[in-house]
Every structure is written in C-alpha cells, then in structure tokens.
Amino acid sequence: MIVDVHTHVWECPCHIGEKFIADARRTAGESYKDISVDLDKHWEAMQAVDRAVVLGFRARHVGVLVPNEYVAGYVALHPERLIGFCSVDPQDPDAIEQLDDAVQRLKLRGLKMGPIYQNVAPTDSRFRRIMGRAEELGIPVLIHQGATFCENVSLEIANPLQLQPLALEFPRLRMVIAHLGHPWIDETLVLIRKNPNVYSDISALYYRPWQFYNALVSAMEYGVLDRLLLGSDYPFTTPEATMAALRQVNSITEGTKLPRISEAKIEAMIHRDTLDLLGIG
Numbered sequence: 266m267i268v269d270v271h272t273h274v275w276e277c278p279c280h281i282g283e284k285f286i287a288d289a290r291r292t293a294g295e296s297y298k299d300i301s302v303d304l305d306k307h308w309e310a311m312q313a314v315d316r317a318v319v320l321g322f323r324a325r326h327v328g329v330l331v332p333n334e335y336v337a338g339y340v341a342l343h344p345e346r347l348i349g350f351c352s353v354d355p356q357d358p359d360a361i362e363q364l365d366d367a368v369q370r371l372k373l374r375g376l377k378m379g380p381i382y383q384n385v386a387p388t389d390s391r392f393r394r395i396m397g398r399a400e401e402l403g404i405p406v407l408i409h410q411g412a413t414f415c416e417n418v419s420l421e422i423a424n425p426l427q428l429q430p431l432a433l434e435f436p437r438l439r440m441v442i443a444h445l446g447h448p449w450i451d452e453t454l455v456l457i458r459k460n461p462n463v464y465s466d467i468s469a470l471y472y473r474p475w476q477f478y479n480a481l482v483s484a485m486e487y488g489v490l491d492r493l494l495l496g497s498d499y500p501f502t503t504p505e506a507t508m509a510a511l512r513q514v515n516s517i518t519e520g521t522k523l524p525r526i527s528e529a530k531i532e533a534m535i536h537r538d539t540l541d542l543l544g545i546g
C-alpha cells in the first residue's frame with residue numbers, strides 16, 4: 266500500500282494569513298507557485314496513492330488557522346482513501362478540549378503540530394501536556410520540527426533534538442518528524458535511530474537534490490532508511506512528483522563513484538505500511 270503521510274488542504278486567504286503567503290513568495294522568488302488548494306485538485310493528486318493523510322494546521326502566531334471541521338468535512342467525502350489529522354495551537358488555553366473534540370466527535374485520527382509556527386517550544390509545558398493527551402488517546406503526532414520560510418519565528422525551538430525529552434517522557438507516543446527535520450537531518454536520523462516510536466517523512470526535500478541525496482545516504486549509513494515515510498507536502502508538490510524524484514535520486518551519482526541508495530529500499534519506502542506503523546491501520 267502506498268501512503269502519502271503529509272498533505273495539506275486550506276482555503277486561501279481565508280485560512281492562511283497574508284504574511285504567511287508573502288513570506289513564502291519572498292523566499293521562493295521566481296520559483297514561487299500559488300499554494301491555494303482546490304479540493305478537487307487535491308483529490309485528483311491523491312489518485313497516485315492508496316491512502317493520504319490530510320493535515321489540519323493551527324498556528325495563530327503565523328496567521329494559519331485551518332479549522333478541524335474543514336479537514337473532517339473533506340475527508341468524510343472520501344473515507345476510503347483519506348485520513349484526517351487535527352491540529353491544536355498550544356497557545357489556546359482549551360487546546361486539550363479541542364483535541365478531545367477533534368478525535369471523539371470529528372473522528373480525526375492523528376494530530377499535526379508545528380512548534381516553530383506556533384511559537385511554543387516542544388519542551389514547554391503547554392506543548393508537553395498536549396503530547397501526553399495524544400499518547401493517552403493513542404493517536405500519532407506529525408510534527409513540523411525543522412526550518413521554515415516564515416520570518417517572525419524562532420529557529421532555536423525548531424531543532425529536532427528538542428523532541429528528545431518528549432520521546433523519553435511519552436514512549437508509547439508515535440511521532441513523525443516532517444521533512445527529515447531539515448536542515449538538521451542528521452539530528453533527526455540519530456533521534457529516530459534510538460527512539461523506536463519516532464519516524465520521519467521525506468516530504469518537500471527533493472527540490473534541493475543535493476541535500477535530498479545526502480539525506481538518504483546518511484539514512485542508509487545510519488541504518489534507518491526503513492524508518493522513513495513517504496510524504497509530499499501537497500500543495501507544495503504532489504505524491505506523484507515525490508515518488509518520481511525518489512526513484513531518480515541516484516541519477517546524481519552517474520559517472521561518479523558516489524554511493525547509490527538501494528532501489529529496493531526506495532521501493533520499500535514508497536510501499537511502507539505507514540498506517541500500521543502509526544497504529545491507525
């Protein structure tokens with residue numbers, strides 16, 4: 266089964282603030298493409314996979330507020346293929362109530378967090394109590410722990426090593442670090458190597474081909490290629506383009522003696538039983 270563990274839906278500009286879009290545009294320069302999502306186009310793109318996780322996103326600090334109801338309403342149209350994850354902002358005093366409601370009433374099956382966007386460190390008690398509740402609820406958490414293009418954020422709280430205390434405090438909690446925690450990729454790899462319930466997705470990396478290739482070589486050398494999950498970060502790219510890039514990752518080595526990533530391991534990553542690993546199969 267092929268699972269895209271990382272896709273977004275939102276309405277622009279209703280759910281996404283102007284500053285977020287302006288920062289995306291400024292940092293992408295000429296390669297900027299519209300990040301608004303048309304749900305029909307999302308659905309069309311997901312025909313390339315068997316299952317897709319659709320993420321909520323609540324981060325008032327950067328002006329992103331995708332309602333959990335919106336995610337639940339969309340995935341309910343295609344329950345055979347789409348799996349909804351909610352999001353809660355740790356700055357909300359009622360974040361725990363929001364999480365309980367999203368899981369129990371809206372039937373969302375996981376949680377998306379983004380400390381750098383939410384401006385709350387993973388070690389902060391407001392963040393930790395949400396992780397504790399996720400562990401009690403038995404739901405996986407996908408965490409954007411890595412850099413971003415947004416201007417008014419703290420890179421200091423974005424390093425994947427900030428998740429280490431959570432992995433130790435909540436050993437039953439299944440976590441997925443988004444984007445291999447770029448640019449702290451080796452930190453992510455050693456974290457997932459030692460903590461059996463921590464995984465990482467490879468989304469939104471292939472358009473830096475040298476970094477992407479090196480990330481997979483590092484993962485191979487640390488012996489954690491089997492802990493990496495397929496993800497696209499739609500609408501920034503599609504699962505189809507991501508799978509094509511994975512299958513071509515060795516093209517960079519042609520005519521050289523650089524190490525090659527095992528094609529069999531790449532196919533295994535694409536076909537990984539991600540939902541079983543995350544306890545939502």
Ligand SMILES: [Zn+2]
Nearest residue numbers: 271273443498
């Ligand atoms: Zn994303």
